[in-house]
Amino acid sequence: MKITVLGSGYVGLVAAAGFADAGHQVQCIDVDAARVAQLQKGEVPFFEPGLAEVLERVIRGGRLTFGTEIDREHRSSEVYFIAVGTPPLPDGSADISAVHVAARTLRDVVETPAVVGIKSTVPVGTCDGVQAIVDEGARHKLRVASVPEFLKEGTALADFMKPDRIILGVADAETERVLRDLYRPLQLSSERVLVMDRRSSELSKYASNSMLAVRISFMNELSRLCDAIGADIHAIRRAVGSDRRIGNQFLYSGPGYGGSCFPKDVSALAFRARAAGVPLEVVEAAGRANEAQKTYVRDRALSMLGEDVKGKVVAIWGVAFKAETDDVRETPALPLAKALVEAGAEVRIHDPEASANFIRWYNLPVKPFESEYDAATGADLVVVMTEWRHLRNPNFARLHSLMRTPNLFDARNIWTTFELNKAGFSYQGVGTNHGHT
Ligand SMILES: NC(=O)c1ccc[n+]([C@@H]2O[C@H](COP(=O)([O-])OP(=O)(O)OC[C@H]3O[C@@H](n4cnc5c(N)ncnc54)[C@H](O)[C@@H]3O)[C@@H](O)[C@H]2O)c1
Structure with missing residues (x-):
C-alpha cells in the first residue's frame, strides 16, 4: 500500500521504517528541514x-523516501x-497544536479519499476535532482513526513489528x-487487532x-518505606511478582520514571479526567509519588557527600532516562x-549514547566522559542513574582504586549491598539498604 507518515521522531521514523520493511511504499515527512x-x-x-540497518535496507530498496512536503x-x-509530538503544556494538558497543523496540511494537499490514522498520543476527543x-x-x-502506538524506545522496532496488540479506533x-x-503483514503469526470506537482507543x-506508571510509583513508594523500616525491596518485588495475578514486569524501584511519555501522559490523563469532573485519584498520586521519588534519590545521593558539597567530584553514570x-x-x-x-560540585557524566543530548538540552556545566572509569577518577561519589548493560558489572577493585572517596549510590539497584560494603565501598541503593541481596 502507499502510505505517508507525518513526523520523523521516535514513533514516526520507526513506523515509517517498519511499514516500508513490511513491503509498503512509504514517504516520511517532517517540518524540521x-x-x-x-x-x-x-x-x-x-x-x-x-533502526540504522532497517533504514538502510528500505531506502536502498526504494520503499522509503523523506521530504519536508508530501x-x-x-x-x-x-x-x-x-506521528507528531504532543508535549505537555504548563497546566499539564497535552499540546495537540502540531496534530492540528498536520491535519490542515492533509486537508489542503491530499488528492484522493484516504484514512488518517493518529499515532500521536492524544486526549480523548482529538479524533473528533x-x-x-x-x-x-x-x-x-x-x-x-485512532491508531495509538505502544512501541518502547530501546526496543522500538521489535515492538512495532511484533506488537502485543494493534488498536484500531474507527468510526466506520x-x-x-x-x-x-x-x-x-505485521500479524501473520497471530491476529492482534482490537477494534473499538475512537474515544476508547484514545483512552486505551x-x-x-498510566497503569505502568502506577506500578512503578507503587514500588518506588514501597522502596522508601523499606529504607525507613528496614526491609529489602528486592525481596518484596520477588514476593509480589511471583503472584501470577500480578506478574513480575514493571516492578523495579529506581530513580522515578522519566522519558517523553509517562510523565506527560499521566498528567494529561489526570487533566482530562479533572476537566470531565471525574478526578483519577490513583493516577494523580502516581505522578506525585514519582516527583517525590526523584527528590528522594537526589537528596539521598547528595547526603553521601556530607555537609559541604562544594568542590566534591561526582560522576553520574547514565543520563538517558533509561537504557538503550x-x-x-x-x-x-x-x-x-x-x-x-x-551545590558547587564538579559534575561529570558518562553515557554511551545520551551525553551530547543531555548537554544540548539542559545546558549545565557538566563534563562528558567516554569511559566510566575516567569519569570516576578522583571522584567522591559515583551515582548510577541508567541501567546500561556495561554498568551492571564494573571492575569494582579498579573503581575503588580510582576514586578519591569510595561512595556509590545505585539508583537502579543493579549492584548488591553486601558485596560492595565488604569491598570497602560506602554503598546505598533504593530500598535495599537493610537487605543482604
Ligand atoms: N517516544 C515514544 O516512545 C512514544 C511511544 C508511543 C507513543 N508516543 C507518542 O507519539 C508521538 C510522537 O512522539 P515522538 O517521541 O516520536 O516525538 P518526537 O518529538 O521525537 O518527534 C516528533 C516529530 O514530529 C515533527 N513534526 C512536528 N509537527 C509536524 C508537522 N506538522 N508535520 C510533520 N512533522 C511534524 C517534529 O519536527 C519531530 O521531528 C507523541 O504523541 C508521543 O506521546 C511516543
Whole structure:
C-alpha cells in the first residue's frame, strides 16, 4: 500500500521504517528541514537499536523516501499517519497544536479519499476535532482513526513489528478494512487487532501508560518505606511478582520514571479526567509519588557527600532516562545534576549514547566522559542513574582504586549491598539498604 507518515521522531521514523520493511511504499515527512536533510543522506537522527540497518535496507530498496512536503506521488496515499509530538503544556494538558497543523496540511494537499490514522498520543476527543478540521471545505473524504502506538524506545522496532496488540479506533467499517489490510503483514503469526470506537482507543493508550506508571510509583513508594523500616525491596518485588495475578514486569524501584511519555501522559490523563469532573485519584498520586521519588534519590545521593558539597567530584553514570536510548526528556538524572551543580560540585557524566543530548538540552556545566572509569577518577561519589548493560558489572577493585572517596549510590539497584560494603565501598541503593541481596 502507499502510505505517508507525518513526523520523523521516535514513533514516526520507526513506523515509517517498519511499514516500508513490511513491503509498503512509504514517504516520511517532517517540518524540521535539518532532520529531513540528515535522513536523505542516510543518517539516523537518534539512537535506536537496529533502526540504522532497517533504514538502510528500505531506502536502498526504494520503499522509503523523506521530504519536508508530501510529494505528488504520495498525495494519493491510502493511509496518512500523524506521528507528531504532543508535549505537555504548563497546566499539564497535552499540546495537540502540531496534530492540528498536520491535519490542515492533509486537508489542503491530499488528492484522493484516504484514512488518517493518529499515532500521536492524544486526549480523548482529538479524533473528533481532527475529523472536523479535515471535513472543512474538503475536496475528498478523509476518515480519521485512532491508531495509538505502544512501541518502547530501546526496543522500538521489535515492538512495532511484533506488537502485543494493534488498536484500531474507527468510526466506520471501511476504515477498519483499510487499516486491517495495512497491518496484515505485521500479524501473520497471530491476529492482534482490537477494534473499538475512537474515544476508547484514545483512552486505551493513556490507560496503559498510566497503569505502568502506577506500578512503578507503587514500588518506588514501597522502596522508601523499606529504607525507613528496614526491609529489602528486592525481596518484596520477588514476593509480589511471583503472584501470577500480578506478574513480575514493571516492578523495579529506581530513580522515578522519566522519558517523553509517562510523565506527560499521566498528567494529561489526570487533566482530562479533572476537566470531565471525574478526578483519577490513583493516577494523580502516581505522578506525585514519582516527583517525590526523584527528590528522594537526589537528596539521598547528595547526603553521601556530607555537609559541604562544594568542590566534591561526582560522576553520574547514565543520563538517558533509561537504557538503550539517547532520549533525555524528563530524565531523573536532571534534578540530580542540577542540585549538584548548584551545590558547587564538579559534575561529570558518562553515557554511551545520551551525553551530547543531555548537554544540548539542559545546558549545565557538566563534563562528558567516554569511559566510566575516567569519569570516576578522583571522584567522591559515583551515582548510577541508567541501567546500561556495561554498568551492571564494573571492575569494582579498579573503581575503588580510582576514586578519591569510595561512595556509590545505585539508583537502579543493579549492584548488591553486601558485596560492595565488604569491598570497602560506602554503598546505598533504593530500598535495599537493610537487605543482604
Ligand atoms: N517516544 C515514544 O516512545 C512514544 C511511544 C508511543 C507513543 N508516543 C507518542 O507519539 C508521538 C510522537 O512522539 P515522538 O517521541 O516520536 O516525538 P518526537 O518529538 O521525537 O518527534 C516528533 C516529530 O514530529 C515533527 N513534526 C512536528 N509537527 C509536524 C508537522 N506538522 N508535520 C510533520 N512533522 C511534524 C517534529 O519536527 C519531530 O521531528 C507523541 O504523541 C508521543 O506521546 C511516543
